[in-house]
Amino acid sequence: xxxxxxxxxxxxAGLPEAxxxxxxxxxxxxxxxDFALPCFILARAWKQSPPACAAKxxxxxxxxxxxxxxxxxxxYLNFFLDRAxxxxxxxxxxxxxxxxxGRGAPRGERIVVEYSSPNIAKPFHVGxxxxxxxxxxxxxxxxxxxYEVISINHLGDWGTQFGFVWAGCEIWGKPADARIxxxxxxxxxxxxxxKDQDAGTVAPGDADKPDVNAMARDYFIRLEAGEPEARAxxxxxxxxxxxxxxxxxxxxxxxxxxxxxxxxxxxxLAGVESMIRGSGILEESRGALGVDLGPRLGFxxxxxxxxxxxxxxxxxxxxxxxxxxxxxxxxxxxxxxPQQLHFQQLVGVLERMGRPSASRIVHIPYGxxxxxxxxxxxxxxxxxxNDLLDxxxxxxxxxxxxxxxxxPQDVDEEALAEAVGLxxxxxxxxxxxxxxxxxxxxxxxxxxxGDTGPYIQYAxxxxxxxxxxxxxxxxxxxxxxxxxxxxxxxxxxxxxQLRRFEGILQKAAAEYEPYLLANxxxxxxxxxxxxxxxxxxxxxxxxxxQARLSLFCAVGNVLRxxxxxxxxxxxxxx
RNA sequence: GCGCCCGUAGCUCAGUUGGAUAGAGCAGCGGACUUCUAAUCCGCAGGCCGCAGGUUCGAAUCCUGCCGGGCGUGCCA
Numbered sequence: 236x237x238x239x240x241x242x243x244x245x246x247x248a249g250l251p252e253a254x255x256x257x258x259x260x261x262x263x264x265x266x267x268x269d270f271a272l273p274c275f276i277l278a279r280a281w282k283q284s285p286p287a288c289a290a291k292x293x294x295x296x297x298x299x300x301x302x303x304x305x306x307x308x309x310x311y312l313n314f315f316l317d318r319a320x321x322x323x324x325x326x327x328x329x330x331x332x333x334x335x336x337g338r339g340a341p342r343g344e345r346i347v348v349e350y351s352s353p354n355i356a357k358p359f360h361v362g363x364x365x366x367x368x369x370x371x372x373x374x375x376x377x378x379x380x381x382y383e384v385i386s387i388n389h390l391g392d393w394g395t396q397f398g399f400v401w402a403g404c405e406i407w408g409k410p411a412d413a414r415i416x417x418x419x420x421x422x423x424x425x426x427x428x429x430k431d432q433d434a435g436t437v438a439p440g441d442a443d444k445p446d447v448n449a450m451a452r453d454y455f456i457r458l459e460a461g462e463p464e465a466r467a468x469x470x471x472x473x474x475x476x477x478x479x480x481x482x483x484x485x486x487x488x489x490x491x492x493x494x495x496x497x498x499x500x501x502x503x504l505a506g507v508e509s510m511i512r513g514s515g516i517l518e519e520s521r522g523a524l525g526v527d528l529g530p531r532l533g534f535x536x537x538x539x540x541x542x543x544x545x546x547x548x549x550x551x552x553x554x555x556x557x558x559x560x561x562x563x564x565x566x567x568x569x570x571x572x573p574q575q576l577h578f579q580q581l582v583g584v585l586e587r588m589g590r591p592s593a594s595r596i597v598h599i600p601y602g603x604x605x606x607x608x609x610x611x612x613x614x615x616x617x618x619x620x621n622d623l624l625d626x627x628x629x630x631x632x633x634x635x636x637x638x639x640x641x642x643p644q645d646v647d648e649e650a651l652a653e654a655v656g657l658x659x660x661x662x663x664x665x666x667x668x669x670x671x672x673x674x675x676x677x678x679x680x681x682x683x684x685g686d687t688g689p690y691i692q693y694a695x696x697x698x699x700x701x702x703x704x705x706x707x708x709x710x711x712x713x714x715x716x717x718x719x720x721x722x723x724x725x726x727x728x729x730x731x732q733l734r735r736f737e738g739i740l741q742k743a744a745a746e747y748e749p750y751l752l753a754n755x756x757x758x759x760x761x762x763x764x765x766x767x768x769x770x771x772x773x774x775x776x777x778x779x780x781q782a783r784l785s786l787f788c789a790v791g792n793v794l795r796x797x798x799x800x801x802x803x804x805x806x807x808x809x
Numbered sequence: 810g811c812g813c814c815c816g817u818a819g820c821u822c823a824g825u826u827g828g829a830u831a832g833a834g835c836a837g838c839g840g841a842c843u844u845c846u847a848a849u850c851c852g853c854a855g856g857c858c859g860c861a862g863g864u865u866c867g868a869a870u871c872c873u874g875c876c877g878g879g880c881g882u883g884c885c886a
Contacts, residue, residue, distance in 0.1 A: 261825070273828055275866055285866075310866090311829065354886085391886070497886090523883070531812070536883045546886050573880055575813065602814080603879070634848065641846040655848080666834095667822055670814065672879065679821065679835075683848050686822085686834040693848055701845050735825085742825085754823065757833080764849060773845045809848080 239299035240270055240314055247296040248277060265724065265731045268306065268313030269321070275310060285310030322730045322786075323718035329733060329789035330712060336796045337740045339381030345561050346382045348374045350569035351489070352496075354391035355476040356400050356418045359483055360617040361675055362604045368664040368802060369601060370569035371489045372749035375800045380744055385561055389553065390496025392476075397458065397469055398451025399425040404468075406444055415479035418472060425451070459501075469498075483620060487657065488802060500552040504544050507552040511537060514588045528583040535580045550581050558592040565595050567747065572600035572670065599747045602672035623680070627656025630681050631689075635809075643700065643808045654804035655689045656681070661803045662688030665753045686757055691794055692806040694760035698791035699807050701772050705784050708773070712788040720782035725766055729786055732759050736793050740800075749801060756797045763790050 241259055245252040254276065262271045274288040281288055289307035296305060296312075303317045329336050350370020353363050370386070378384040403421030404410075406428075410417045429447040431437045437444070457465040477494065484490065500507075511517065517524045517537065525536040537548055557566055568578060578598035585593035632652035635642075663680045667673070683689040702712060721730060735755065743751040772780045772787070795805040 260828080263825080263829080267829075271829085273867095275828080278866075309829070394886075521883080525883070534883060539883090545883090549886095571880095572814065574886085576881055577886090579813095600814085631848090638848060639846075640842080643846075671822080672815070674821075676821075682835075684835085685848095687848085689848055690834095693846080697846060697849085704845055738825085750823090751825090754833090757823095761833080765851090767845085768841095768850065771845065809846085 236299075236301055236316065237270065240302065243296050243299050244272060244292065244312075247292055248280075250277070250280065261735075262313065265727055267308065267311070269316045269731070270314040272312040272314070273310060274312060278310075318722035318727050318730070319719040321734075322721040322727065325730055325733055326716070326718070326721065326785055326789045329792050330785060333792060334796055334799075336792045337737050338379055341383075342381040344382055345385060345563040346377050347385045347387060347557050347561055347563045347566040348377070348569065349387045349389050349567065350374075351484075351491070352389040352391060352570075353480060354394070354396060355496075356396050356415075356422055356472050357391075358415075358419050358617065359480065359620045361620060361623055362617065364620060364660075365601055365604050365664055365673060366569045366571070367487070367489060368661055369599070369669060369749060370567075371487075371802045372665060372752075372800060373567060373569065373599070373744075373747055375802065376740065376744050376749065376752065379796075379800055380740065382564075385493070385563070386491045387557075388480075388491040388494045388496070390494055390498075392473055392496035393498040393501055395451055395455050396422060397472055398454040399429070399447065400472060401454040401465075401468055402429075402445075402447045402450040405450060406447075413471075413475055415475055418475055473498075486624060486653075487661075488804065495553075497549055500549050500556065503552050503556060504548065507548070507555060508538075508544070510555075511548075511551065511588065516584075516587045526584050526587055528580060528587070532576070532580050532583050535584060537584065547577065547581055547584065550577075551584065554581065554585060554592040554596060555590065558590075558595065563595060565597050566592070567597050567599055569599045569601070572602055574598070575600050597747070599669060601669040604673045604675060618675070618677075623660065624656065627660055627681050628652045629656075631655040631659070631683065634683055639809075646808055651806065651809055654806050655683060655692060655809070658688035658692055658798070658803040658806070659683055660688075661801060662691070662753060665749045665801055665803075666757075668748055668750050688798070688803045690764075691756050691760040691798060692803070693809060694763050695791055695794045695798070696806055696809040697767060698763070698787045698794070702784065702788055702791070705772055705780065710772075710777070710781055710784055712785050714781065716782040716785040717778050718782070720779055721786055725770060726783070726786055729759075729762055729766070729790060732762055733789060733793060736797070752797055753801055756794060756801075759790060759797075760794060763787065 237259065238256075241252050241256045244259070245255045248255065255272070258276055259270055259272050262268050272289075272292075274285045274292065277288040277292070278285040281291075283291070286307065286309050289310055289312045292312050293305050293307040298305060301317050301320055303315050305312055305314045307313075332338070348370055350373075351363065351367040353359050374384045374386045400418055400421050403425035407421070407424070425447050428437070428441060428444060429451075431441070432447060454465060458469055516526050518527055520527075520534055522540040523536045524538040525534055527534045535547060536545060537551075539545055554566065557563065570578070575598065578596065582593050582596050585596070629652075632648060635648060635652065635655075659682065660680050664673070666686065705712075721727060736759075739751055739755045743749055770783050772783050774780075775783070798805040
């Protein structure tokens, strides 16, 4: 439709289509039509005032089929579509698509998404949540648009932290039947003792304890050498941690195709090392081997002074492995903004090596999340994810029993509380652009009113409720509708907003910004809620009821699908 | 010092890539449940878009310079 209008305007104005296409915009509100053309450019060509140009064009343009009228409004020329035809096309399409609204045909292209990536033997707190939530949403959105998505959890499963857990076990004994809390406790206790030893502030009772740092380092050397006892201990830690992480991911509905962490690339490092060394780009500087990427990116150490591999070495290995294994068009890294330089350097080194993986890497930076509790005051305590989810659940259940008056029959209140609590948190994390620093606020994250996930869940539940009651009176949203009954301003506002869905989805993917979808769903839900009481279905004349029901169900399909893409559980009844 | 990012209502954030009157939510105040769910809706109040220049028909948006905050700058990741 857009291109038809461009053609018609270009013909009437005697200007190239490309120039008109660059000017024609989607209107902001239906009152300004469906499309709008600012006439300032024309004014220059015609040497007349913009309003005069708009008026002249309005009289002369040959309206394509489907466009009901065009009206000059000051310097703008507004195009109004035939509302009945547009409503029929759009609402009919959304109803037919069901849960597949906005779904793209398979593109035959793969995208790798790396996200979450927590460190083994360390607690999972709210600071880790942002990468998890953004990455999960991006994976789902891209999959919906027809990409084959491979999600990867690049676990921090290789490093000196195991040395501290090991030292803790040596000093205080290895707990039987250990769980994640035991690992974290041992780690914290051992690293605390190490700090005291370094500072010379060891408590008298601990004076006889061995040098923790030396034990940890010694352990890690044995682990890297592949010594069986060290390896077995590492696997023990890994199993306990993975059980814990997977139970957490299950609870959040987050899924990974692969858990290929740093250890996975440990074995492949030798091959990569010879490739890097063979590339001839390595220079020596201050005893280390690296690549000089110029004044901005600096000298990047690829091998440390003692020859061991570094962070970037393993990321080179990972990028190469993923490119070879999956041949993706993109590799997305949902990693915090502080690591921007690292990823620029990674791309820089791969470019210098002439590797095709360089052009596929996309770093998706997100702003800082302190991960600090502000709830009880100025404590320095990190909020554990489990505690947050538990509290969300409890508050949602409490709110349901105290605030919600009318409740549908046969609702599983525990499942509902879980979905609402999780939805509130996920949506809170996705309702602002990636790059903004995130000030985690307990009360905002667990608020269920206003601009929140539960607000949208509630809108969907109300639509379902209407549909269920309407069905009992013999109405069927799939039964067709008289689209001319949706041409009024109040109903067409919803049609107008429904039309934006597809573009929003594509933009969210293209910009790697899930919040665009989140904000859109909020606006759509708000539009619906504002009309909930004025556009009644039950008790209306059947053709009117049928048309409104169809419109609401189309909105419901978009809300349900959109929430799912964000990882917010769509709640059908609440 | 250099580099990147952020600065919009008391607070948390939008603002469709330069277009029509800068919008939401929270907090505050006032209204609405014998009718499809009040986790809702309606109204009121709240603004030097950090500051100063520039670009142009038009700037919260682009350019320059300041101010304030965050992060990074061959330890590790």
